[in-house]
Amino acid sequence: MKYMNLYRGYEKRKGSIDKKISSIIERSQFIFGEELESLEIELSNYTGVKYAVGVSSGHVGLVLSLLALGFNAGENHSNKEVIVPAMTFFSTAEAPAFLGMKVRVCDIDEYFNMDIKKLESLINKNTVAIIPVNLFGQCANYDAILDIAKKNNIFVIEDACQSFGASYKDIKSCSGKLGDIAVTSFFPAKPLGCFGDGGMVFTNNEELYKNLKQLRHHGDEGTMIHVKLGTTGRLDNLQAGILLEKFKGFDEDMEHRRKAGEYYSDQLKNIVKVPKIAEYNKSVYAQYVIQVEDNRDEIRNKLNELGVPTALYYPHPIHLAPVLAEKLGYKEGDMPVSEYASKHNIALPIDNDILKEEQDIVIDAIKKVLGK
Known part of the structure; x- marks a missing residue:
């Protein structure tokens, strides 16, 4: 068993994907082109x-978003603060830090997303943006976040890198x-991946x-006249052509993925702590993450011996990431919910085409390892 079997997603659309790739190669239209324009419209x-x-x-995309909002490359942003959740992929904090901005970190709630009860206290006169993350495919509490942002006249960047389709x-x-x-991200393992x-x-x-559009092409206004500092983005x-073909049937893929996540939860809810989905949310289960009380690494090793691969999201909360920890000034214990999650999470196999028989193997292995 693979943690994610990405080949099956290609296999079921092999004919159309191969045809699209061949067409693009024959036309040698590799940068920009009709496929990119069509995907953007779709x-x-x-x-x-x-x-x-x-x-x-x-x-x-996160870096370009900050640039587009007016936080220009090459300027001093050391007095500008951006709030991110403590539990997220490093990139969420890396983007503002890369532009020289100060990163403020907010602990997470029971849904693995930014805790809105702790958010407002982090805002001050230097706060310019909030970057909520829709972690593991479930949206954050945007009514509260947008209300706080509007009241304080600050930007909101929705980090939907795991939630396209949610x-x-x-x-x-x-x-x-x-x-x-x-x-959003189209990294191969995402719900819609290239x-x-x-x-x-x-x-x-x-x-x-x-x-x-200018910033993703070196700040070019269209005639090789560069009016901004951008990048090759x-x-x-x-x-884009591959994504166009994979997008066909995307809703059906996401329905399959949701049912797979719900099946795991139904079968495992009395054995481990399963992910909690807010009643107003529809998740795409970009990852299916359980929590165990103790011996996480030992449990993972035993599952692996039984042929069940797992993953970790994430071994370090943002405030304890080695490259940022000293600069941010946080210490262990400052984000207790995120720190607990980083030590007790286990991500189980899931993808757009996972078979029920495969899920049953995972479920039976967990029961065996935990003696349930």
């Missing part, structure tokens, strides 16, 4: 957002309604859209 229509901009990765109170992730900008790195940025703001046309 995904903007799907989410209901006005503008979508294909970028080279979710991380680049929804919050029937509002789609990446719709542009859950922040000023939303960013064959390399890729991402997309979404907004309903025309000025931000124009900024993003484009989504390759080849990856």
